Every structure is written in C-alpha cells, then in structure tokens.
Amino acid sequence: MTQTTVEPNPLQESIRLEKIPEPCVMVIFGASGDLTRRKLVPAIFDLEAQGLLPAGFAIVGVGRTPMEDGSFRSYLHEEMKKAGHLNARRASLWDEFARMLHYVAVDASIADEFHRLREALHAINTDHRAGSNYLFYLATPPSMYAPIIRHIGLCGLNRPQRDDAWVRIIIEKPFGVDLESARELNRQVISVFNEEQVYRIDHYLGKETVQNLLAFRFANGIFEPIWNRNYIDHVQITAAETVGVENRGAYYEEAGTLRDMIQNHMLQLLALTAMEPPVLFDERQVRDEKQKILQAIKPIRPEDVQVYTVRGQYAQGTTAGKSVPAYRDEKGVAPDSPTETYVALKLTVDDWRWADVPFYVRSGKRLPKRITEIAVQFKKTPHHMFSGFAGDRLSANSIVIRIQPDEGISLRFNSKIPGSRMNMRPVTMDFRYGAAFGGRLVEAYTRLLLDCMLGDPTLYARGDSLEMAWSLVTPILEGWKSNAQSRVFPYPAGTWGPPEADALLHADGRRWRLP
Numbered sequence: 001m002t003q004t005t006v007e008p009n010p011l012q013e014s015i016r017l018e019k020i021p022e023p024c025v026m027v028i029f030g031a032s033g034d035l036t037r038r039k040l041v042p043a044i045f046d047l048e049a050q051g052l053l054p055a056g057f058a059i060v061g062v063g064r065t066p067m068e069d070g071s072f073r074s075y076l077h078e079e080m081k082k083a084g085h086l087n088a089r090r091a092s093l094w095d096e097f098a099r100m101l102h103y104v105a106v107d108a109s110i111a112d113e114f115h116r117l118r119e120a121l122h123a124i125n126t127d128h129r130a131g132s133n134y135l136f137y138l139a140t141p142p143s144m145y146a147p148i149i150r151h152i153g154l155c156g157l158n159r160p161q162r163d164d165a166w167v168r169i170i171i172e173k174p175f176g177v178d179l180e181s182a183r184e185l186n187r188q189v190i191s192v193f194n195e196e197q198v199y200r201i202d203h204y205l206g207k208e209t210v211q212n213l214l215a216f217r218f219a220n221g222i223f224e225p226i227w228n229r230n231y232i233d234h235v236q237i238t239a240a241e242t243v244g245v246e247n248r249g250a251y252y253e254e255a256g257t258l259r260d261m262i263q264n265h266m267l268q269l270l271a272l273t274a275m276e277p278p279v280l281f282d283e284r285q286v287r288d289e290k291q292k293i294l295q296a297i298k299p300i301r302p303e304d305v306q307v308y309t310v311r312g313q314y315a316q317g318t319t320a321g322k323s324v325p326a327y328r329d330e331k332g333v334a335p336d337s338p339t340e341t342y343v344a345l346k347l348t349v350d351d352w353r354w355a356d357v358p359f360y361v362r363s364g365k366r367l368p369k370r371i372t373e374i375a376v377q378f379k380k381t382p383h384h385m386f387s388g389f390a391g392d393r394l395s396a397n398s399i400v401i402r403i404q405p406d407e408g409i410s411l412r413f414n415s416k417i418p419g420s421r422m423n424m425r426p427v428t429m430d431f432r433y434g435a436a437f438g439g440r441l442v443e444a445y446t447r448l449l450l451d452c453m454l455g456d457p458t459l460y461a462r463g464d465s466l467e468m469a470w471s472l473v474t475p476i477l478e479g480w481k482s483n484a485q486s487r488v489f490p491y492p493a494g495t496w497g498p499p500e501a502d503a504l505l506h507a508d509g510r511r512w513r514l515p
Contacts, residue, residue: 244314
C-alpha cells in the first residue's frame with residue numbers, strides 16, 4: 001500500500017503516535033454493528049490519515065449477514081460520509097483505504113465456520129503481506145464473547161503461526177455483570193489466550209486528558225508533594241450526560257449506571273487520581289499501581305448501602321428547553337423498573353496517602369450538562385486572616401481536570417480585587433488543550449487501537465483489575481437488592497440528581513460543585 005497523503009496534526013508529537021506498528025490483519029466480529037461504524041472504522045481511518053498505519057494492513061469484517069467485499073466497502077463509505085468523517089481533505093484517501101477492507105460471512109456461534117474464516121484470513125494475510133499478525137476485536141454482544149473465543153482456539157487462530165508473529169484480542173465492556181461472571185469470563189479467555197495477548201478496552205483510558213492526569217501529577221514537582229491527605233480535603237469525580245438511554249433501554253435495564261459507568265470508567269479514573277508514582281511509565285508498573293489503589297478502596301458492605309450510596313432514576317423533565325420522557329416511559333424499559341440512571345458513592349482509600357480523604361463519585365443521565373471531570377478540593381487555610389475583608393467570598397483552592405468536553409485543567413485560588421481596599425474573591429487559571437496545542441485531540445479509540453497494534457497494554461485493563469473492581473461493585477448490587485431501606489429516588493430530567501445525593505455530602509459538611 002502506498003501512502004500519498006499525511007494529514008498534519010500538531011498533537012502527533014507524542015512519541016507513541018510517531019511509532020508505526022508492524023503489518024497485521026484486524027478481524028472485527030460484529031462488522032455491521034453500531035460500534036464498528038461509529039468508532040472502530042473511523043478510528044482506523046484516522047490512523048491512515050495521519051500516516052500511522054503499516055504498509056501491510058487489512059481489516060476483515062465478520063458477521064452473519066452474507067455480503068461481498070464491495071458491498072461492505074460501500075456500506076462503510078456511506079456511514080463515514082453521513083457521520084462527516086470524509087471531509088474534502090480526507091475524501092481522496094478513501095479509495096486507498098477501501099482496498100484494506102474485506103468481509104467474511106460467518107455465524108460465530110458455529111465452530112465449523114471458523115475453519116472457513118481461518119482459510120480466508122490466511123489468503124488475506126498473504127495478499128496484504130501482513131506478516132501473519134492478527135488482531136481480533138470483539139464488537140459483539142457480550143453473550144457472544146465466550147463462544148467466539150472458544151472457536152478461535154478450536155481452529156488454532158489463538159496462537160501465532162510463525163515465531164516472529166503475534167496474535168492479540170481486544171474485548172469490549174461490559175466484561176461480566178458481577179464478580180462471579182467476570183471471573184468465569186476471565187477463566188474462559190485465559191484458557192485460550194495468554195494474558196499478554198488480551199486487551200480489555202475501556203475507552204475512557206484513551207482520552208487525552210485522562211493520560212494527562214499522569215503527566216500533571218508525576219512530571220511536575222509543584223503538585224505531587226501536596227497530593228495527599230495533609231493538603232487535600234476531598235475529591236469529586238463526575239461523569240454527567242444530558243442524554244437519556246436513547247435506543248438502549250433493553251440494555252440499560254440489564255446494566256444500570258453502576259455497571260455501565262461506575263465499575264469501569266469511574267473506578268479507573270479514581271485509581272489514576274490516587275495511585276502512587278510508578279518507578280517507570282510502562283505497562284506493568286502503571287497497572288500494578290492502579291491495582292494497589294483498587295485493593296485499598298474500602299468495600300461498601302451490603303448492609304451499609306443506604307449510608308454510602310444513592311441511586312436515582314430520571315423522571316419526566318426538561319433538557320435544553322425540550323420536554324423529555326421519564327426513564328420508565330423509554331422504549332424497552334419496564335413501567336415499574338427499579339433500574340438506576342444515577343449513582344452517587346462515597347468511597348475511601350485505606351492507605352497512608354489517602355486516609356480520611358473521601359472520594360465522592362457520581363454519574364447519571366439526563367443531567368443539566370455533559371461533562372466528565374475530576375475535582376480535587378484542597379483544605380482551607382488554617383488561619384483566616386482576611387475574613388474581615390473577604391466575608392464569605394473566599395473558598396478553598398481546587399484543581400479541576402476536565403476530561404470532556406473543553407478538555408483542560410483549571411486552578412482556582414483567591415486573589416485581591418484591584419482597588420484601595422483588601423477585597424478578595426476566587427479566580428480561575430485555565431489551561432485548555434485547544435488553545436495550547438491547536439488541532440483536534442486524538443480520539444480515544446484511535447490511540448487505543450494503535451497501542452494494541454504496538455503491543456502496549458498500558459492503557460488497557462488487566463484481568464485482576466477488572467475482578468477487583470467487580471469485588472467493589474457486587475456488594476453494592478447485593479445490598480440494593482436485599483436492603484429494604486434502599487430505594488431508587490426519582491429526579492426530574494435536567495437536574496443534578498435526587499436531593500438525597502446532596503445529603504450524602506451535606507452529612508460531611510460538604511457539597512457537590514457545579515461544573
């Protein structure tokens with residue numbers, strides 16, 4: 001494959017993004033699904049536009065629907081155009097990119113059909129000179145994970161065909177529905193693949209600002225010395241969405257916010273915020289330090305869920321000036337559903353650095369603003385010498401890491417107002433990615449797919465980490481189910497959740513910040 005156009009990107013100065021992986025064949029199970037057309041193919045096309053795909057690269061879509069290569073290419077071309085991924089600069093790249101796209105019709109639930117897939121992959125590997133390197137991506141419903149993994153093993157595609165080749169597999173969330181199912185899925189995966197072959201994806205970890213949290217903490221001498229219980233009062237981690245469940249009502253009835261957001265994204269953000277400095281920035285040491293934090297989080301016992309957790313469900317309300325239905329009126333949702341669309345937790349990390357520092361975590365749908373952020377609230381000054389001048393306008397210092405949108409970091413501190421009197425008020429110093437670096441940020445899936453092709457699992461979840469996260473979430477699920485005092489509190493769509501979530505912080509003399 002000849003690459004003729006490379007799209008300039010100032011953010012490509014990253015060492016990781018300057019690397020080009022070895023040739024490989026990427027096999028996507030669930031080729032006609034939503035994830036493939038919305039995220040995976042645009043991410044790979046983005047790598048091509050940046051000149052970061054190897055010369056010997058191919059994509060093989062796998063699905064039950066019979067389809068020729070040409071039809072598959074036309075389908076993806078139309079989807080890319082509708083989504084605005086083929087602007088004037090990029091449209092000229094499509095014909096070259098389309099030659100990488102292939103399709104194989106396979107019923108993944110039937111083991112014998114994988115022998116036909118193996119023959120097709122060998123032919124495509126030879127045609128593209130892909131070096132017998134294979135990357136499998138499970139973009140299917142979770143119920144298909146185990147049979148696909150088992151069938152890959154039965155036909156011998158789980159092991160490299162040559163000594164210098166590799167085979168890797170990316171597994172999407174949800175990885176299990178509780179601790180027992182996660183452990184069983186891990187057992188099934190490791191019975192076919194070695195742990196170093198397995199990449200459990202959490203797209204939040206691919207976001208630029210999530211990674212910058214590590215750089216912010218460990219590459220700057222002014223922040224790490226105060227990143228502890230001596231200076232920090234508490235931490236708030238928020239993931240708010242303005243949308244409802246949209247067309248995913250049936251899925252959400254099975255999942256709920258605790259499984260969908262807290263178990264993976266939010267606990268990963270907490271671990272990155274609280275982890276100790278690794279000796280080196282490599283996959284083993286970064287993931288080891290994250291695992292230590294998850295192990296240090298004090299589990300919430302089932303009998304204590306009414307003290308440390310709040311769950312809510314959006315009722316009818318107004319969002320962006322439009323009336324929106326209640327969760328129970330959404331398609332696929334039971335009229336008496338107890339499923340939570342909002343969760344707030346109070347968590348504590350029992351280690352030397354974070355003893356007595358609460359971590360308040362919340363996530364919900366149909367909230368007033370779409371935002372994901374980590375807010376670190378520092379303790380107030382020990383002596384209020386300016387109280388006679390500032391009244392109640394002085395506030396504790398804080399650092400807010402904005403994950404999305406308006407990615408950046410802000411520092412809030414108190415300053416004197418110009419004038420003859422010693423009047424003071426809080427001010428904010430902002431760093432914004434767009435203003436500082438220009439260009440657009442690298443999409444999470446783009447980075448994560450490239451990392452997997454490079455063999456770098458640093459930003460992927462390890463099996464023991466996922467099990468540890470489920471060990472924290474499962475007792476909460478059990479408590480909600482068995483504790484008669486635990487209930488789902490309604491909140492109007494377009495508000496910041498139920499009042500009981502405010503009471504969770506008020507009991508500690510604190511309050512949620514308004515993003």
